[in-house]
Amino acid sequence: MIALTLILFLALLFAGMPISFVLLGSAMSYFLFNPIAPSIVAQRMSGSLELFPLLAVPFFVFAGAAMARGGIADRLYGFAEALVGHWRGGLAQVAVINSLFMGAMSGSSNADAAIDARTVVPIMRKQGYSNGFASAISACSGVIAPVLPPSIGLIIYGLLTNTSIGQLFIGGIIPAFLIAAALMITVHQVAKRRGYGALRPHRMPVREIAVKARHALWALAMPFLLLFGLRIGLFTPTELGAIAAAYALFVGLFIYRGFTFGETYELARESAHTTANVMLIIATSAIFSVVLTLEEVPQTVVGYLVDMTDNKYVALALINVLLLLLGTVMEGLSLMVILAPLFLQVMQRFGIDPIHFGVVLIVNLTIGSVTPPIGSVLFTVCSITKCSIEEFTRESIPLLMALIVVLFLITFLPATVVFLPRLLF
Structure with a gap:
């Protein structure tokens, strides 16, 4: 029975069906030929959406959209340019720093990459950067966003595995800065080889940097205020979403007057569409996870890993390689909602910290979103910049290698993830 379900799953997936319909269709085929009442499908779908912490998702989606449209991107770009514009490959360095700032606002790799593709890439092309490299750095720097709070991916992982969302948020901070550092080092090397220069010959005076920081102060204050409130218990991660939306x-x-009252309806409508898509995937994945549970797939996977190794780091390395391969053909959120419950037993069996594994999982799956042939961020950026997939792939290789190095660094050095949560919580 499970063989037929998996065959239908693969057939629908490669036919280009939306992932929610792939999950629902293949799961329904299982229940149609199974004595368990098909009514469990509707019950499980509705039950999966009744979790109180899921209320944070629409709030954070709205906050990210409001931040993107509210004039914050321009001010953050100006501050990033003031900090690193004098470095070699200055514009590309600005794109990375800008992603670090914007990531703490949107929590979405697609949103962050789209902003860079619209604002930074045209300037980079005028300055002599190839369209492929400009597009690749916009996409790869977007990997930073889902690792930082407010990350929708970390919220969903926390719900699926019953892990503290607050600690997941804090655990992503050091990995995000490691990703930024790795990308900036890679940009420096590429710029040195190709002759990409700085935006200006000298460091900007401290007084001018302070002026740029003051202009971006409201934007920069948001993540600090939210994390401080979360740490002292002023609000829960769910309430944090509402606070973030109201602040944005x-x-x-x-403050920035980036949009008017009349435009808030369109903003809310756009956020509602995004939220509905996320919720539908969560609901349908709940049904698919029931199928996996009934067929004891998690136990089988754990058994295979135990037979192969009894070392948790070897198990993590194998899982990373598997996810990197799957990420080239499947969307990251879909993979997470399918596999996070599956790997929960692996974590328990090997004593892997769920905070550590959650951040590793998000980084891994977000890398998959910028890799061909199926990468949501890749297609988002290339559709905006009109860059061919072939050119993007060629130019992204050194950047992807830097991301994978960071992925395995945080995999084998758990302290890079769990140090701050243990310190603060």
């Missing part, structure tokens, strides 16, 4: 709306409307 206030700043966009009254």
Whole structure:
């Protein structure tokens, strides 16, 4: 029975069906030929959406959209340019720093990469950068965003595995800075080889940097205020989403005036569509996870890993390689909602910290979103910059290698993830 379900799953997937319909269709085929009542499908789908922490998802989606439209991107770009514009490959360095800032606002690799593709890439092309490299750095720097709070991926992982969302948020901070550092080192090497220069010959005076920081102060204050409130218990991660949405709306409307009251409806409609897509995937993945559980697939996977090794780091390395391969053909969120419950027993068997594994999982799956042939961030950026997939792939190789080095660094050095959560919580 499970063989038929998996065959239908692969057939629908390669036919180009949306992943929610792939999950639902293949799961329904299992229940149609199974004595368990098909009514369990509707019950399980509705039950999976009744979790209180899921309320954070629409709030964070709205906050990210409001931040992107509210004039914050321009101010953060100006501050990033003030900090690293004098470095070799200055514009590409600005793109990385800008992603570090924007990641703490949106929590979405697609949103962050799209902003860079629209704002930074045209300037890079005028300065002599190849379209492929400009597109690749925009996409690869977007990997930073889902690792930082407010990350939708970390929220969903926390719900699926019953892991503290607050600690997951804090655990992503050091890996995000490691990713930024690795990309900036790679940009420096590429710029040195190709002759990409700096935006200006000298460091900007401290007074001018302070002026740029003051202009971006409302944007820069958001992640610090939210994390501080979370740490002292002022609000829960779910309430954090509502606070973030209200803050983003206030700043966009009254401080930066990036949009008007009349545009808030379109903003809410866009956020509702994104939220509905996420919720449908969660609901349908719950059904698919029931199929996997009934067929004891998690136990089988654990058994194979135990037979292969009794070392948790070897097991993590094998899981990383598997996910990197799967990430080239499947969307990251779909993989997470399918595999996170599956790997929960692996974590328990090998004594792997769920905070550590959660951040590793998010980094891994986000790398998959910029790799061909199926990568949501890849297609988002290339559709905006009109870059061919072939050119993007060729130019992204050194950047992807840097990302994979960081992935295995945080895999084999758990302290890079768990140090801050243990210190603060």
